[in-house]
Amino acid sequence: MSVPLFDNLEIKYVANDILLIHQIKAKGNFSTCDGLVVLPKSGRNSKTIILDVNIEPKYIKGLNKIYGPISNYVCTHGHMDHTSHVHAWEKYGAIVHAPNPEAPYLLDLHKFYEGFGFNEAMDYIDIQKFGELNGFYKCHNVIPFEPAASLKFENFIIETISFPGHSKAHVGLFLPNEKILHISCLGFDQPKRDVDGFGPWYGFKECSIEQYLSDINYAEDLYIKKAEFLTSSHSYIAKNPDRSPFNYMRKKINDNQKRVDEALKTLNFQLDFEEKLKQLLELDIFFPKKKMEGFLLNIYTLWESWIIRKHLERSEITNK
Numbered sequence: 001m002s003v004p005l006f007d008n009l010e011i012k013y014v015a016n017d018i019l020l021i022h023q024i025k026a027k028g029n030f031s032t033c034d035g036l037v038v039l040p041k042s043g044r045n046s047k048t049i050i051l052d053v054n055i056e057p058k059y060i061k062g063l064n065k066i067y068g069p070i071s072n073y074v075c076t077h078g079h080m081d082h083t084s085h086v087h088a089w090e091k092y093g094a095i096v097h098a099p100n101p102e103a104p105y106l107l108d109l110h111k112f113y114e115g116f117g118f119n120e121a122m123d124y125i126d127i128q129k130f131g132e133l134n135g136f137y138k139c140h141n142v143i144p145f146e147p148a149a150s151l152k153f154e155n156f157i158i159e160t161i162s163f164p165g166h167s168k169a170h171v172g173l174f175l176p177n178e179k180i181l182h183i184s185c186l187g188f189d190q191p192k193r194d195v196d197g198f199g200p201w202y203g204f205k206e207c208s209i210e211q212y213l214s215d216i217n218y219a220e221d222l223y224i225k226k227a228e229f230l231t232s233s234h235s236y237i238a239k240n241p242d243r244s245p246f247n248y249m250r251k252k253i254n255d256n257q258k259r260v261d262e263a264l265k266t267l268n269f270q271l272d273f274e275e276k277l278k279q280l281l282e283l284d285i286f287f288p289k290k291k292m293e294g295f296l297l298n299i300y301t302l303w304e305s306w307i308i309r310k311h312l313e314r315s316e317i318t319n320k
């Protein structure tokens, strides 16, 4: 589709009446995510429903013109790349739904700051700047749901699937009638088959690698047994029985472990856990922090410290 307004959007058909939307270029690194547009279908939904399409407001305006009116919007968790522009969908009439305990983060940036533990490492002003960079504006009203709840809009059914390894609220969206599994931020982030992204992301205190691995297995099983198509917040569309997205995610976690283990071998074994963590952080194993300053340096340092900490805890090198 090459409407001028949409030069920066990729719009792909997943099924007949379900589109995957991807914003190609964006201002902040954490300002957008791909999601689904569920077009009206007789006997199912009379108005368009939007599933986790966090893109810049001018594109939301354009999509609303073509596909509106919009009845409901479903957000999959409270990370900034899933919340920053939801206010614009609300402005065009969507009722916004989001999972607990992160639903309030769409209404109040300070709750995002406290909820993800930024407050233990930096001042609120850093998160205000981060919000500004990613174009965050709050919503007026959000209807919370519990992870793993089923949602029904007219006759359109969504089974939300709890994937808490990434964040407490994080859910995938399974559309049983359309046979689509949208795994949101589980870590399948390959724009193309042979291009790698970061992979599974677990840079907060609440994240867990063990939980992640079990979420990946659960998602794979559900996809193989019940879905035809696999979509995610940052990837191409996979088709059953292609299991490569799941192998990719496991491999990325494994590779991260190897990177930490290799770096660990260069350190003095006598050092205690916190000292090892401190020295590993200085190596910029995951993020180029030496090139950063100010609030971004603070934020990336917090994320990397949790990623390294989780690998340190499961490393077999430390236990020797």
Ligand SMILES: [Zn+2]
Pocket: 077, 079, 166, 167, 185
């Ligand atoms: Zn996320």
